[in-house]
Amino acid sequence: MNSEKVADRIKNRIRNGERFIVASHIEPDGDAVGSLLATVRFLANIGKTASGYLPSGIPRRYEFLANEDSFLQETPEEDFDVALILDCSSSDRLDASFVRFLKTRGVERIVIDHHNNEEPFGELSLVRNNVSSTGEILLSLFEQLSPSAITSDVASPLYAALLTDTGNFSFPNTSAETLESAARLVRYGAQPSHIFTKIYDELPVEYLKNIGVAFHNMEFFPEFGIMFVSLPRDEVVQFDPSFDFTEGVVDFTLKARGVKIGALFKQMDGSFTRVSMRSVESIDVGQFARSFGGGGHKNAAGMSLPLSLEESKSFLLRQLKKLL
């Protein structure tokens, strides 16, 4: 079935269904949270009963999008006609108890996603992997269903979804269509400056201290375009455990001229090191990480090594030289 036909069927299921449960992947990012929130609100606006399932709660960074919304944190008792599963490329990325819930209740699964999806797992799956974000796919569905139901509190989380999945409209997935979608979201009431500030400019002070620690411990190998930064356990600034104090630190490596591969080494204990990697478009660190038991995407991946901090760095440098 081509994607136009699938989209038509999904619109019909939304028009005819009454009770919806909306879910996304574990460790939800901006696209997952934004898409979920927008879908629950849009469905309510067109007169449906809709519940969002978010077992880990809303990450602090996206709390501002949620206002008064409440989410299911456990699988519910009541029945649903349809489960809308957003931004999720495989059922392994869903919360395990939710997968059991869908199976035992026999709830129809509609998957809407933009990842390279080898085995779409929904009864209906709309997968557009050339689209920036699940939020962008949803915007066009909502416009076809009922533009007047796209209130500003639907537009704002969709805008957050586009913003975060495109790295503030800087990644190669940013197309003319993406920017046009963003412009329409602004017309529906999203406020770009406010959303940007809330997501990117409200970092804990301690987080910036850790960036300082990581980059104070920088090693740069210009002949290979490799940069290593490290967070030794005894130098890390501990703070609010609800904030991942290493999130995004490795992204800064690619900001330096001449860097093609950046890696952050986070010392867990004397014999165990967590490595996060980033690469420029032409280099696949995802495949590299998988060959050492890790995982991730082409340009963003990670792995754990049963080695000390120093051993991990020399091991990775040796292996990366073979890759280049």
Ligand SMILES: [Mn+2]
């Ligand atoms: Mn996404």
